[in-house]
Amino acid sequence: MHDQYEPAAVEAEAQQYWEGAGTFRAVEDPARPKYYCLSMFPYPSGRLHMGHVRNYTIGDVISRFMRMQGRNVLQPMGWDAFGLPAENAAMANGVPPARWTYDNIATMKRQLKALGFGLDWSREVTTCRPDYYRWNQWLFLRMLEKGIAYQKTGTVNWDPVDQTVLANEQVIDGRGWRTGALIEKREIPMYYLGITRYAEELLGALEGLDGWPERVRTMQANWIGRSEGVTIAFPYELDGARHTLKVFTTRADTLFGATFVAVAAEHPLATRAAAGDPALAAFVDECKRGSVMEADLATLEKRGMPTGFSVTHPLTGARVPVWVGNYVLMGYGEGAVMGVPGHDERDFAFARKYGLPIVQVIDVDGRPYSAAAWQPWYADHGRCIGSGRYDGLDYEAAVHAIAADLAARGLGALQVQWRLRDWGISRQRYWGCPIPLIHCAACGTVPVPDRDLPVVLPEDLVPDGSGNPLARLKAFVECACPACGKPARRETDTMDTFVDSSWYFLRYASPGSDAAMVDERVRYWLPADQYIGGIEHAILHLLYSRFWTRVMRDLGLVSISEPFQNLLTQGMVRNGIYFRKPASGRVVYYNPADVEVLTDARGQPTGARLKADGQPVESGGIGTMSKSKNNGVDPQAFIDRYGADTARLFMMFAAPPDLSLDWSDEGAEGASRFLKRLWKTVHAHLASGARAPLDAAALGAADRALRRIAHQTLAKVSDDYGRRRTFNTAIAAVMELLNAVRDHDAATPVARAVVHEALEFAVLMLSPVVPHVAHALWRELGHERAVVDEAWPASDPAALVQDTVELVVQVNGKVRSRITVPVDAAEEAVRAAALADPTVQRFVGSQAVRKVIVVKGKLVSVVAG
């Protein structure tokens, strides 16, 4: 028996046991109810960070809890192994992305094992391996056949110096991150997946996802963005031919107030006008500069220039000028919007700036309208005025009447519009899944035949920042056309890494399947019962996965539509930020581990200084752990010092899973202290003497009270793990139970029997969080079977019974006294007891008692006066 808790030995032993027994190998068994617990797979960035530890601990706690509930648990793991950081590392170190990635995977796998997660490694998925990504390619070809995948142009960030396409994160303040060159928008051909075909279904099905957080569902619904409106065509003549400029609006009722139309800089009309107007050409060029990020575009100052063209108002026949606006997106709708300054705030500002007419065409309760200053109510729905025969109509009626009249003239129609855009998957990058297409001068674009899949990505290239090295590799590019056999060029764009992560959770259920993308085992495991990952994936990854699953469903590959039944979005892990800003200018960040925080007598922080030189450093508050702020805590160093159980315990105890978690060395120390205390408590109990068999009927009051606490705690912890998923309150409850054990007089064999049961419960309840300690202590408590294989105990209803209950008594809303009454006391008796209480009488005084509210088991509220 070890009196000292030694995490390293305890953890090695437990992990060896699980490994040897094959504890976490998941086997399909139709006779048992399955539980598929899925955590978002990591990008192999080098080493695990605290966010991973938090994410996977949550998954492991749920997995182990469900296992004890008798479920056949699958908890797999894999690697989101394609992506930009590998190319950046390659540029910095000259190492091929493949080697860097595989090395990182080896390191991180070792770290995951050290944390004791119950993972089934036989199902490991690595997305940069051909046996995985061949199925990306295969499904892409099926989508191409069905027309779901198609080609059109898309806008990218172009670095004119490096002659390369940049990711949004590589554009800083409109300039290339390496070259500092001003970035231009460029239109290039790309492949798209028609996610908008599924918009209606993806939106409608959100309602059934009641295991998802409401906020994620709301964000997705807003992202998909269904809006009903009217497409309106503004006719014009150009070079003797008739054309129309199409816009979409949800406010067709304001059509009579349209005093201009704005088009995107890339719009053909803008290009045409710019050809004869150097000033406009310069403006169009300026609009094309900068990044393609929507957040950047949205915060731009709205600017515009007239094209000199005008179009005809479809109802009034008036001439409406066409402007180029820097805020109009070519990729959204037809690249044109109508401007109604009278009733749209942005158009109002635009019109004021450029002296365009502002006309009121909607009346709201007869309120006085002034074009001098914008009022929020201008955008409200109301009744049409100044709109000819539509005057007096309300919003609904006006929109329908105007749409009908436009339709009669062939100049418009009611339309449902989606904010969601089709998914552009082409990336002009090396470290990704090759798009399986061949370009032939004679046959055009030809799909790679299935028999030639996968198109294997060579793993020995090293990108240098100037374009895709694949495009320069003759052995890859040069090929024969599958249709005519003549020399042809292979496509060198690769797929968005969101493709890889859109179905990995299906592949976990079909390990080793090389004849098909997935096999019949997905029917057993899917959908995932629980998905756990960062809130930052609330929209894109989850939406793409829902889409991809539906595409596979429509191809008959799976029978489900929704891949994730329950979703838990975990918060960020944060830490203090400390820095110095030397006169030279560049800020230096110091890791919190190297900083000493100074406090006053009350413990309030007064300052901070660097341990190394004792000189002060500035505090930058608290922020998400990141390399750039140098405020990360390395899990490995922590585990080496305190053990995996302490890391897991602190992570689960410090905050509920969906809130951000602030790292605290002292808090982690507290977690370690608790485990030591648990260890010592169990050993002290075992050494304390003989215990009697537990006879619930023969217990004294104190023993009965402790037993009640133990069973109450069990009920609470079961609910916290299973329903509420608040691991912090579950752990707090077990701490309270142990405090009660500490305060319990265990001098008799009977009392020790009660303590024994309480400690067994504590070990069982903590085992999902700190499985290694629990493994060791469970053996010490005299059990043959490993705690991981034990069933979750049931709490005894008889142990929960209480004779009396304490109620709070309020007088006029303030707590004034407490009374103790029998649990089954009638309301009338409780009321009488409350009014008879001397303190209550003192506060009621001479006032009349007007009302007495009795809330059973909680309180009595006396209203006097």
Next chain:
RNA sequence: GCGAAAGUGGCGGAACUGGUAGACGCGCUGGAUUUAGGUUCCAGUGGGGCGACCCGUGAGGGUUCGAGUCCCUCCUUUCGCACCA
């Protein structure tokens, strides 16, 4: 800019269905043990007041016998915005 959420002691948080605000832990204070530091153990700890009591959940208003919880306005912070993953 748009969309979504969160603000409670010195700190992380608890209060689950509108019903005792501050569970549990950290920190701090005092004490015991220790040669000392650390560890460990015991007690105290929202603010004010000698006290009876009063005040307190980002700010301001409202509903209610009763509001951290519901409603309205505002402020701050965090996440997402389609090529970071």
